[in-house]
Amino acid sequence: MRRIENSKLYPWLLLTPTLIFFAIWNIVPLFWMVGMSFYNYSLNLGRPPRFVGFDNYTDYLDSVDVWLAMSRTFTFVIFSVGLTTLFGGILGVLFWRSTKMPGRRLALTLLFSPMILTPAAIGTFFRLNYDPTFGIFGYFTRLFTGHTLDYLGTEGWAFIALLAVDVWMWTPFMLLITLAALGSVPSAELEAAEVDRLSIWRRFRYVILPHARFIIMLGIILRTIDAFKVTDLVYQLTRGGPGGTTEVIGVMIYRKAFDALTMGWTSGLAVITLLTAIAFTAIFLYILNLQKRRRALK
Amino acid sequence: MNEQKAVASRHWKSTLYYTVLWVIVLIYFFPVLWIILSAFKTKNELLATPPVWFFRPTLENFIGLFHRDNFWPTFFNSLTISLSSVGIAIVVSFLAAYALSRFKIVGSDFILFLILSIRMVPGAAVVVPVYLMYAALGWKDSFWPMTFFYAMFSIPFSLWILKGFMDGVSVRFDETGLANNASRFHIIFKVILPQVKPGLIAAFVFNMIFVWNEFLFNFILGGKQTTMIPTLLVSDSVHEGGVDWTFVASLGAIYLVPPVVALYFFQKYLLVGMTFGTVRGEV
Numbered sequence: 001m002r003r004i005e006n007s008k009l010y011p012w013l014l015l016t017p018t019l020i021f022f023a024i025w026n027i028v029p030l031f032w033m034v035g036m037s038f039y040n041y042s043l044n045l046g047r048p049p050r051f052v053g054f055d056n057y058t059d060y061l062d063s064v065d066v067w068l069a070m071s072r073t074f075t076f077v078i079f080s081v082g083l084t085t086l087f088g089g090i091l092g093v094l095f096w097r098s099t100k101m102p103g104r105r106l107a108l109t110l111l112f113s114p115m116i117l118t119p120a121a122i123g124t125f126f127r128l129n130y131d132p133t134f135g136i137f138g139y140f141t142r143l144f145t146g147h148t149l150d151y152l153g154t155e156g157w158a159f160i161a162l163l164a165v166d167v168w169m170w171t172p173f174m175l176l177i178t179l180a181a182l183g184s185v186p187s188a189e190l191e192a193a194e195v196d197r198l199s200i201w202r203r204f205r206y207v208i209l210p211h212a213r214f215i216i217m218l219g220i221i222l223r224t225i226d227a228f229k230v231t232d233l234v235y236q237l238t239r240g241g242p243g244g245t246t247e248v249i250g251v252m253i254y255r256k257a258f259d260a261l262t263m264g265w266t267s268g269l270a271v272i273t274l275l276t277a278i279a280f281t282a283i284f285l286y287i288l289n290l291q292k293r294r295r296a297l298k
Numbered sequence: 299m300n301e302q303k304a305v306a307s308r309h310w311k312s313t314l315y316y317t318v319l320w321v322i323v324l325i326y327f328f329p330v331l332w333i334i335l336s337a338f339k340t341k342n343e344l345l346a347t348p349p350v351w352f353f354r355p356t357l358e359n360f361i362g363l364f365h366r367d368n369f370w371p372t373f374f375n376s377l378t379i380s381l382s383s384v385g386i387a388i389v390v391s392f393l394a395a396y397a398l399s400r401f402k403i404v405g406s407d408f409i410l411f412l413i414l415s416i417r418m419v420p421g422a423a424v425v426v427p428v429y430l431m432y433a434a435l436g437w438k439d440s441f442w443p444m445t446f447f448y449a450m451f452s453i454p455f456s457l458w459i460l461k462g463f464m465d466g467v468s469v470r471f472d473e474t475g476l477a478n479n480a481s482r483f484h485i486i487f488k489v490i491l492p493q494v495k496p497g498l499i500a501a502f503v504f505n506m507i508f509v510w511n512e513f514l515f516n517f518i519l520g521g522k523q524t525t526m527i528p529t530l531l532v533s534d535s536v537h538e539g540g541v542d543w544t545f546v547a548s549l550g551a552i553y554l555v556p557p558v559v560a561l562y563f564f565q566k567y568l569l570v571g572m573t574f575g576t577v578r579g580e581v
Contacts, residue, residue: 005481005482005483010401010482011397011400011401011403012397012403014393014394014396014397015393015394015397015398015403015409017389017390017393017394018390018391018393018394018413018453018457021390021446021449021450021453022412022413022450022453024446024450025428025446025447025450026416026450028431029424029427029428029430029431030427032427032430032431033426033427033430036427036430091322094319094322095319097315098315098316098319100312101316101319101320102316103320105562105565106562107319107320107323108565109558109561109562109565110323110324110326110327111322111323111326111327112561112565112568113327113330113554113557113558113561114326114330115572116507116511116557116558116560116561117330117511117554117557117558118510118511118512118513118528118553119513120511120513120514120528120529120531120532121511121528121531121550121553121554124531124532124535124546124550125329125330125333125546125550126329127541128333128336128541128543128546128547129329129332129333133345133347134344134345134347134543136332136349139347139348139349143348168326168329173572176568176569176572177573177577180569180577180579183579184579215577215579218573218576218577219573219577222572222573222574225418228420229418229419229420229421230420231420231421231422231514232421232513232514236532249420250420250421250422250423251422253420253422253423253426254422254425254514257422257425257426257429258429258518263426263430266426267426267427269423270422270423270424270426270427271423273419273420273422273423274419274423274424277415277418277419277420277423278415278418278419280418281411281414281415281418282411284414284418285411285414288576
């Protein structure tokens with residue numbers, strides 16, 4: 001026993017189970033996918049995969065659909081991250097001084113709950129809420145405008161309706177981040193600012209922001225990664241419709257793989273998405289380490 | 299006299315402030331509340347226009363749901379798959395977290411980076427290769443492959459959280475233990491484990507929620523034997539050409555009870571849980 005524990009390989013022994021999981025469920029499928037992306041392979045044709053080299057990849061460059069899905073995804077990410085940060089920030093400032101609020105724990109539970117519910121269920125709920133005849137939003141629309149509007153079935157509206165649900169789901173996350181960021185400001189410095197009668201803007205700029213910046217940046221990046229991942233919610237709300245106006249990259253991969261069954265073509269697209277996500281993760285860790293290094297210097 | 303007035307006015311101000319906050323909370327929660335209320339309505343009340351605000355609550359929808367032959371199997375699948383996969387993931391990542399926190403391992407930063415990236419990739423991009431592999435190996439729709447997949451799904455998160463907590467425990471404890479001739483095994487489980495209990499709780503609770511919530515992989519890789527609640531909610535919601543709204547509302551209401559209750563009791567871990575343990579603090 002002692003011999004094992006003192007050996008240089010001991011830490012690797014502790015890591016082994018994790019690495020086994022990692023190998024079977026990530027490395028193997030990853031190589032499978034990269035390999036498949038060089039083939040033309042459709043499940044519905046019943047033909048063996050045919051090697052096509054980089055054809056799939058050059059095909060994306062020419063494909064209007066792929067470019068549209070990409071630009072839709074980035075529009076979605078920008079608006080979703082921007083609006084959740086804005087609303088989360090406002091709510092965070094509102095709730096900052098609420099420590100003595102009666103029933104605060106329950107209130108925060110209700111407020112935070114949208115982000116811990118599955119997008120699959122949220123999507124289903126909102127299909128009911130958005131329903132032009134039976135839904136509560138459909139009812140309010142009729143009440144205030146006199147028109148019946150099928151939000152999810154109308155081009156132009158569907159994207160906005162989808163974005164609204166996503167913003168509703170994830171504003172609590174940015175609220176949480178804002179509360180944590182504000183909480184990281186030392187109260188002595190806030191009191192000093194109070195005594196010095198600094199203007200609100202200066203207080204924000206010179207007292208709060210230097211401390212809060214780091215947590216807010218981490219929050220925004222995590223939010224970006226999450227918005228980029230959106231699939232289940234869209235699938236459940238609109239299936240990418242109407243007219244493909246809500247087909248973000250995740251939904252496109254899903255539909256090409258499991259509706260059109262073109263596994264080769266889709267694998268290549270999945271590889272590109274994977275690389276994008278890894279790049280986001282690298283940025284996240286870069287900022288995290290930046291802060292650690294700064295703390296170590298202090 | 300003036301002082302009394304000042305106290306009274308402060309009291310009024312804070313009452314107003316808290317009332318405003320509560321109103322915001324209730325408006326925010328309304329879409330979920332509406333679904334929960336809908337679960338207690340009859341089909342006609344649920345689909346009535348204008349919507350019915352006051353009604354006599356009925357348990358009919360729940361009774362109907364409990365009598366469906368796929369409800370209980372699905373419920374138990376959700377329970378067993380999430381419990382066993384998270385259990386496995388926590389044990390596995392606890393050991394790995396100790397190794398990464400206490401030993402200088404070549405490329406440990408790179409391992410942590412790769413493992414975190416798994417969780418950052420859109421599910422649709424991961425499900426394609428995993429589907430190809432499961433189809434080729436005949437692993438679709440069976441309990442253990444599904445459970446192991448979710449264990450993998452839970453490892454990155456648990457590993458990051460636990461490593462964060464272990465880095466916070468001084469190496470002195472290990473050194474003292476070793477100096478007193480304790481075995482590593484003893485140190486890991488008797489000295490370090492009790493001190494990272496909050497990390498273990500956070501990892502357990504949030505992974506339970508994530509697996510309980512997972513839809514895409516369960517939908518694609520699963521089948522009759524392994525259907526979990528979100529998949530049932532999505533796939534069975536369409537009935538006789540239309541959407542079966544009483545089913546959606548009642549199953550949805552049951553589905554959301556465990557996550558929301560967990561959120562109430564483990565609220566102080568939410569921040570750690572949503573940021574992979576990278577942000578600590580009280581909210």
